Amino acid sequence: MTTEILSEAWAQAWSEALNGSESYRTAAAGWEGAVAVAVRGEPARGIEARAVLLDLWHGACRAARVAGPGDLETARFILTADAATWVELLRGGLDPVPAVMSGRLELTKGSVMSLLPHVAAAKELVAVGRSLPATLPPGWPAP
Secondary structure, three states: OOEEOOOHHHHHHHHHHHHOOHHHHHHOOOOEEEEEEEEOOEHHHOEOOEEEEEEEEOOEEEEEEEOOHHHHHHOOEEEEEOHHHHHHHHOOOOOHHHHHHHOOOEEEEOOHHHHHHHHHHHHHHHHHHHOOOEEOOOOOOOO
């Protein structure tokens, strides 16, 4: 089933896929805390701001949902980018680590130093997200 990126159904599918991934479980064994992934709104292009929260704990995703304001306050990390960057990242044309280091994928909450020990987990998190069949929300640029 294909779902829209950063929707409730997509968040649930990502959670299920993470929990079914042995490579993610191994890479994220030391990860504790929620991460939110967010797209910046671009009203001129019809792109709404949206975010998904993943509650990650020692290689498991305990919960996933469209993030509300309270979720963004409690997330350990928030990664934010424009829609074009998310499309490139989720279609495999952009690696998450260089994207963070270059600022294309902005760490709007949390520090790079506290994220560095979890590079392998972050890569697996994105790899699992890439595996999900998904459609683009209205206004998002086609790959």
